[in-house]
Amino acid sequence: MRKFVGIVSACALCLLATGGECALRVVTTTTDLAALTRAVGGEFVDVYAVAKGAQDPHYVAAKPSYIRQVNRADLLVYNGLELEVAWLPLLIEGARNRALTPGSAGLLDASEVVERLEIPRGDVDRSQGDIHPEGNPHYLLDPRNGVLVARLIADRIGQLDPDHAADYAAALTQFEADMARQIEGWELRLRATEDTSLLAFHRTWTYLAAWAGIRIANYIEEKPGIPPGPRHLASLVDQMATEGIRAIALAHYNPTRSGKALAERSGARLLVLPAAVEAFDDVAEYADLFDRIVSDLETVGRGTP
Ligand SMILES: [Zn+2]
Structure with a gap:
């Protein structure tokens, strides 16, 4: 009742x-x-x-x-x-x-309708x-x-x-x-950033990278959900230099300290990308996400320097 x-x-x-x-x-x-x-x-x-x-x-x-x-x-x-x-x-x-x-x-x-990426092999613990x-x-x-x-x-x-x-x-x-x-428009613009290598904070950009044709060379997080230690950060600085990694991609909700420090030490550009609708005021609809991300990626340019 x-x-x-x-x-x-x-x-x-x-x-x-x-x-x-x-x-x-x-x-x-x-x-x-x-x-x-x-x-x-x-x-x-x-x-x-x-x-x-x-x-x-x-x-x-x-x-x-x-x-x-x-x-x-x-x-x-x-x-x-x-x-x-x-x-x-x-x-x-x-x-x-x-x-x-x-x-x-x-x-x-x-x-249920998407093709999944990064399904771990073997036992997960x-x-x-x-x-x-x-x-x-x-x-x-x-x-x-x-x-x-x-x-x-x-x-x-x-x-x-x-x-x-x-x-x-x-x-x-x-x-x-x-x-x-x-x-179609985004894909045209992304030709300018094809094969660019980025460092990311978390495995946020796996699908974006697969679509956009960019390479995520490594992650600031040592393991998913686990913040980096000094040894990992030092090895990232070396890797960025040898591989010519020119940008670091953080999701808008990631902590920025380690990314900022790495950008300063390597000269790479720090991108704080919207990882969700309503991340920023100008990302109100689903398509706005990609307008913003593609624009930010365009600032990095193509390939390795
Ligand atoms: Zn995640």
Whole structure:
């Protein structure tokens, strides 16, 4: 009975908010997934992102306000490949939302449509650092994967809200066309940076590098999730000199101290790239991410000096 009352009042609220229609409530774990959901869901979805743009999505506190959002969700879209392993199970467990039981249509793992990179071979244990055993989870930094995920989300929200399935399909077609045009433009511009070697902080740019044709020569983190010691930093300075590495790529949420020190000692350019939608004010939509990243990479130039 209580549940019934809950549904009625939630619907009454959104009737007021949307002037007649009940929007599908979608919670996403990240701002990237929220942007893709908005792109295909338009006015018929109400989207809430748990991790904010400025945050490192590996580490998010399971706050009660997030649990309330997950509790009210019709659909929860998550990145998967263990990106959210430290906090999402706590939110789902705390939310006690029956729409989100394993295997139900209310739960969507966006990684199911992407080709994974860096799947570790052999046994994975904690001595290797904070490693992602199912493969690298940062796949949305390849814009082609964003298109695949947008299609997955459009299909699922169409299934949950069949009244607007045609709207979602039309928005998807538009999004796919926009992205195809923009991807072509970015790829043209990236020819100027082909084969450039970068040093990165974390394994954030694996998919980006594969798409953009750049090489990640090494990582500031000694192992994933583990900060560098002085010996590792010294060996990076040597490597940067011998291999002509001319830029260091940090994600906007990475600590900057070690990257700054390395840039000073090597003369390399320090790039603080947006790794998520809403990382910076001018990165409001999914495509903005690549506008900004491609522009920053263009400042580095091509090949080794
Ligand atoms: Zn990671």
